[in-house]
Amino acid sequence: MTKRIFYYQLASIALAIVFITAIILVVGASPPSVITAMWSGAFGTVGQFARVIATLAPLLLCASGLLFTFTAGLYNLGIEGQIAFGAIVSTLAIRLTQDSLPPALVIVLAILMGGVGGTLWGLLAGVLNVYGRINEIFSGLGLNFVADGLALYLIFGPWKREGVASMSGTEQFPESLWLPTFGNTDASPIALLIAIAAVAITLIILRGTYFGLRLRAVGQNLRASYVLGIPSIRQLLSAFAICGGFAGIAGALQVLAVFHRLIPNISSGLGYLALLVAMLVGLNAWFILPVAFFFSALNIGSLQLPLDLDLESSLAGVIQGTLVLFVLLARGVSESLRKPSTTPLHKGY
Amino acid sequence: MKVELKDISKRFGNVHANDRVSLTVEAGTIHGLLGENGAGKSTLVKVLSGFISRDSGAVLLDGKSVEIKTPADAIARKIGMLHQDPLDFPPLSVLDNFIVGKTGTGLIDRQRSLRQLQQLSTHFNFNLNHYETVANLTVGERQQLEILRLLSLGVSTLILDEPTTGISASQKTALFKAMKQLASEGKSIIFVSHKLEDVEELCDRVTVLRHGKVRGRAEIPCPDAVLIDLMFGRELAPPLKPQTRQSEPALQLEKIRVDTDRLTLRLGDLTAYKGEVIGLAGLEGSGQQQLLLMCAGLLRASTGQIRVNGVEMTHESYSKYLDRGIGYLPADRLKDGLVSGLSIQDHVALRTPSRSLFVDWKETLKQTVQAIATFNIRGKPNTLVERLSGGNQQRTQLALLPVPLNLLLMEHPTRGLDIESVLWVWQQLIARCQTGTTILFMSSDLDEIMRYSDRVIVFSGGQASHPIAVSDLTADRLGQMIGGRLSDTLEPSVIS
Numbered sequence: 001m002t003k004r005i006f007y008y009q010l011a012s013i014a015l016a017i018v019f020i021t022a023i024i025l026v027v028g029a030s031p032p033s034v035i036t037a038m039w040s041g042a043f044g045t046v047g048q049f050a051r052v053i054a055t056l057a058p059l060l061l062c063a064s065g066l067l068f069t070f071t072a073g074l075y076n077l078g079i080e081g082q083i084a085f086g087a088i089v090s091t092l093a094i095r096l097t098q099d100s101l102p103p104a105l106v107i108v109l110a111i112l113m114g115g116v117g118g119t120l121w122g123l124l125a126g127v128l129n130v131y132g133r134i135n136e137i138f139s140g141l142g143l144n145f146v147a148d149g150l151a152l153y154l155i156f157g158p159w160k161r162e163g164v165a166s167m168s169g170t171e172q173f174p175e176s177l178w179l180p181t182f183g184n185t186d187a188s189p190i191a192l193l194i195a196i197a198a199v200a201i202t203l204i205i206l207r208g209t210y211f212g213l214r215l216r217a218v219g220q221n222l223r224a225s226y227v228l229g230i231p232s233i234r235q236l237l238s239a240f241a242i243c244g245g246f247a248g249i250a251g252a253l254q255v256l257a258v259f260h261r262l263i264p265n266i267s268s269g270l271g272y273l274a275l276l277v278a279m280l281v282g283l284n285a286w287f288i289l290p291v292a293f294f295f296s297a298l299n300i301g302s303l304q305l306p307l308d309l310d311l312e313s314s315l316a317g318v319i320q321g322t323l324v325l326f327v328l329l330a331r332g333v334s335e336s337l338r339k340p341s342t343t344p345l346h347k348g349y
Numbered sequence: 350m351k352v353e354l355k356d357i358s359k360r361f362g363n364v365h366a367n368d369r370v371s372l373t374v375e376a377g378t379i380h381g382l383l384g385e386n387g388a389g390k391s392t393l394v395k396v397l398s399g400f401i402s403r404d405s406g407a408v409l410l411d412g413k414s415v416e417i418k419t420p421a422d423a424i425a426r427k428i429g430m431l432h433q434d435p436l437d438f439p440p441l442s443v444l445d446n447f448i449v450g451k452t453g454t455g456l457i458d459r460q461r462s463l464r465q466l467q468q469l470s471t472h473f474n475f476n477l478n479h480y481e482t483v484a485n486l487t488v489g490e491r492q493q494l495e496i497l498r499l500l501s502l503g504v505s506t507l508i509l510d511e512p513t514t515g516i517s518a519s520q521k522t523a524l525f526k527a528m529k530q531l532a533s534e535g536k537s538i539i540f541v542s543h544k545l546e547d548v549e550e551l552c553d554r555v556t557v558l559r560h561g562k563v564r565g566r567a568e569i570p571c572p573d574a575v576l577i578d579l580m581f582g583r584e585l586a587p588p589l590k591p592q593t594r595q596s597e598p599a600l601q602l603e604k605i606r607v608d609t610d611r612l613t614l615r616l617g618d619l620t621a622y623k624g625e626v627i628g629l630a631g632l633e634g635s636g637q638q639q640l641l642l643m644c645a646g647l648l649r650a651s652t653g654q655i656r657v658n659g660v661e662m663t664h665e666s667y668s669k670y671l672d673r674g675i676g677y678l679p680a681d682r683l684k685d686g687l688v689s690g691l692s693i694q695d696h697v698a699l700r701t702p703s704r705s706l707f708v709d710w711k712e713t714l715k716q717t718v719q720a721i722a723t724f725n726i727r728g729k730p731n732t733l734v735e736r737l738s739g740g741n742q743q744r745t746q747l748a749l750l751p752v753p754l755n756l757l758l759m760e761h762p763t764r765g766l767d768i769e770s771v772l773w774v775w776q777q778l779i780a781r782c783q784t785g786t787t788i789l790f791m792s793s794d795l796d797e798i799m800r801y802s803d804r805v806i807v808f809s810g811g812q813a814s815h816p817i818a819v820s821d822l823t824a825d826r827l828g829q830m831i832g833g834r835l836s837d838t839l840e841p842s843v844i845s
Contacts, residue, residue: 217695223684
């Protein structure tokens with residue numbers, strides 16, 4: 001059966017490629033030239049490759065977190081807000097301590113506080129979901145707006161730059177508070193290490209621990225897992241908290257390693273991209289590395305499209321979305337083709 | 350309209366739910382359809398109302414053969430069915446519910462519908478607030494609304510499936526009055542029930558089903574004994590269970606009342622002893638399940654106290670119940686008992702109490718292999734539970750029960766199992782009883798209840814009989830009680 005799903009997946013990816021090719025032809029470009037441009041956009045120079053890595057780190061963090069919520073059967077669309085709130089709390093920590101503590105300590109503190117902020121924001125969505133009976137999709141989306149609004153308020157209000165408040169964000173932090181990078185590039189080894197550690201932790205927890213097993217049980221059948229004696233509410237809230245924590249750390253990294261200040265929309269849509277990655281990966285945590293790498297390469301590579309071919313860089317989003325849709329479609333089709341093996345014989349004959 | 354069902358047959362898997370069942374209902378009469386659990390009453394009326402398609406046979410309306418494939422077809426043929434659980438839209442208002450399902454194009458004429466609803470309500474003396482949200486209505490009021498809605502669609506044949514469960518006495522009086530009025534206006538009415546009293550009060554004649562076949566027809570009035578004989582008509586199975594009951598009480602209930610939206614279960618005082626098996630008989634939905642869920646710690650009693658082995662459990666959490674060795678086996682194994690997508694081994698790991706963070710898969714595998722051998726499960730440790738047969742799912746559930754087990758609560762422990770598995774399951778259960786486990790189980794199989802219980806409680810509409818030793822039970826007495834004639838109940842006497 002798993003084999004059949006695998007063939008369906010292969011077929012769906014083939015179909016997705018056909019569909020993407022068709023779109024490229026419709027917009028009047030040649031597929032080989034698009035591939036060449038994107039390839040050189042992602043891997044042409046050391047600087048470009050470094051940007052792929054810089055995008056990869058937060059993407060891995062968020063996708064790892066989302067595996068927890070997906071395993072628990074939750075659609076944590078609030079991940080964007082969790083990134084943003086992590087970034088806000090992280091910025092707060094830097095502002096409060098940068099004059100009194102040594103830079104290395106400030107950085108560590110900022111990353112930790114980012115995680116704390118994200119955890120709180122994730123838990124808030126979870127509490128609204130579990131106790132307030134608000135579907136996590138709505139509570140998450142609502143909190144995204146709140147976090148974005150809060151960031152805007154801070155940037156234009158209390159934390160505004162000397163003289164002019166602007167969309168470009170708060171005052172840049174001194175260079176001593178930037179995460180060190182590989183040479184002169186955008187990629188930070190520390191950010192990458194943290195992200196890979198998150199993937200490893202995710203793999204270990206989901207595969208090897210009682211917590212991971214219970215999370216799977218809760219995600220598959222809430223009622224039965226409760227009857228089996230699993231504390232389902234605690235499991236659900238933990239999934240929200242862990243996902244929020246990882247996303248918050250990603251937010252802190254956006255502040256420390258990428259923008260060096262708080263800007264509006266600090267997540268740059270990476271949370272939503274991570275949702276696509278997590279959906280594509282399904283529950284196979286192993287695939288997270290290649291898929292996330294491929295997606296961030298697409299994102300960075302597509303920036304070359306307007307320069308070389310006069311095409312919109314949003315083509316990357318089209319490719320990513322198409323892939324995810326077709327793969328989900330394959331799962332759905334294979335599911336519905338599988339004959340329902342049980343006849344409803346429970347009641348009323 | 351004269352309704353004729355001829356030689357209707359319907360199978361579900363290997364169950365013959367209807368086996369060449371024929372039924373004729375003359376216009377202007379109320380026809381009762383009697384039978385115990387699983388006799389095939391619901392299947393038959395669902396065929397007529399388009400919810401189930403028949404395998405063979407014919408439906409004739411006023412002598413003309415018709416095809417009814419969907420509920421909409423049935424409505425178009427002026428056949429309406431009032432379901433046991435009202436099929437309405439709880440978040441909508443009474444008026445909106447009344448309007449839903451009316452045919453029409455474009456805009457809704459609310460004023461006209463309101464006038465129609467008022468007119469019908471007055472006609473039958475139903476007192477409904479038209480702007481109330483349906484979720485706030487009682488079951489009886491929802492029934493009244495549904496009847497009015499069906500009538501406004503021009504229905505001339507009305508089917509009522511167990512309509513008197515969960516409604517108040519005054520609502521029942523109003524319902525019966527309305528039914529008689531409708532019959533006198535020439536409508537034909539099919540009244541599905543297991544309650545002798547209701548059938549005798551309301552119906553002109555009855556058809557009795559048993560095991561999917563027509564066992565007889567009778568004109569009302571008709572002596573109870575005749576109807577009971579038609580419904581159950583057989584010797585009760587002889588008790589098979591060895592004596593395992595000890596003298597210490599295990600489960601003590603005091604003045605329990607459980608309220609759910611469908612039913613209020615009233616129990617007085619009940620004591621079950623160590624090693625005892627109590628069978629819960631009665632039509633499904635009469636309160637047995639509420640009792641089991643409450644004893645399992647999954648449903649709160651509104652009033653009363655529950656003690657297990659002398660320990661007060663009334664306000665304890667479900668996990669405390671598990672810790673006390675209280676096990677619950679739900680009827681719907683894949684919905685309430687096991688987690689699809691997880692293997693047998695995963696389940697064993699979930700049930701293993703462990704302080705460590707990491708699952709010791711090697712140790713778990715060993716335990717799983719052992720459990721599979723002990724419980725004779727046909728599956729491998731990594732087999733997903735949804736791929737197991739019903740019998741093997743039940744064996745898996747049994748393997749997952751806590752040890753030691755003080756109290757075991759089961760819904761239909763052997764439903765859907767082959768004979769061999771049934772015998773094996775009960776052998777295991779009796780072995781547990783010999784070590785002091787107390788069992789309460791509900792079953793729609795009277796033979797199972799007779800064979801394996803020490804005492805039997807019969808449920809009817811949220812009331813429960815006193816526990817009766819199986820040796821004191823006769824088919825007639827059991828039939829009377831299942832038919833709703835509980836001579837003395839567990840309900841605490843009203844304090845004056």
